[in-house]
Amino acid sequence: MHASSRLLLGVLLAVTVALSTSDPIPASPAARSDDQPSWLWPVHGDREVLEPFRAPAHAFGAGHRGIDLAAPPDGVVRAPADGIVAFRGVVVDRPLLTIEHAGGLVTTFEPLESTLQPGDAVAAGDEVGVVATGGHATVGALHLGVRLDGEYINPMLLFGGVPRAVLLPCCAPL
Numbered sequence: 489m490h491a492s493s494r495l496l497l498g499v500l501l502a503v504t505v506a507l508s509t510s511d512p513i514p515a516s517p518a519a520r521s522d523d524q525p526s527w528l529w530p531v532h533g534d535r536e537v538l539e540p541f542r543a544p545a546h547a548f549g550a551g552h553r554g555i556d557l558a559a560p561p562d563g564v565v566r567a568p569a570d571g572i573v574a575f576r577g578v579v580v581d582r583p584l585l586t587i588e589h590a591g592g593l594v595t596t597f598e599p600l601e602s603t604l605q606p607g608d609a610v611a612a613g614d615e616v617g618v619v620a621t622g623g624h625a626t627v628g629a630l631h632l633g634v635r636l637d638g639e640y641i642n643p644m645l646l647f648g649g650v651p652r653a654v655l656l657p658c659c660a661p662l
Contacts, residue, residue, distance in 0.1 A: 582623030
């Protein structure tokens with residue numbers, strides 16, 4: 489991982505820890521405050537993660553390189569942040585959309601039907617497509633993957649949804 493990637497990831501982790509006790513991120517961009525992460529939840533309704541991020545032990549190891557969100561079929565999906573559409577198409581058996589964001593961040597949504605084209609600019613909160621079917625995600629789910637400089641990261645870091653670690657005492661005093 490490049491030094492700039494490690495620095496950005498460190499900053500993201502520090503912000504996440506600092507914000508872990510704050511209120512959840514509002515659903516609309518107008519309601520955000522400057523002390524909260526800037527990414528918006530991409531689907532309407534309750535925030536339900538059906539399948540969490542599981543980092544693989546190594547580059548080609550088993551894992552879940554994203555999160556699966558509860559999202560009704562044909563439900564609207566919105567851009568979580570400003571960006572440029574990098575890819576729209578079908579990969580194997582699922583339609584997907586990839587958006588490049590500032591800071592080396594890239595999001596991929598699947599399965600997602602969209603009319604956007606590579607090169608189209610999107611703003612946070614813009615409709616980017618609707619939930620489709622196909623791939624590993626069950627009906628009623630949308631997979632969201634995020635890469636930072638080519639490395640998969642837990643998308644919840646960008647939404648403020650990673651709980652803070654709590655250290656517990658391990659031993660009785662001597």
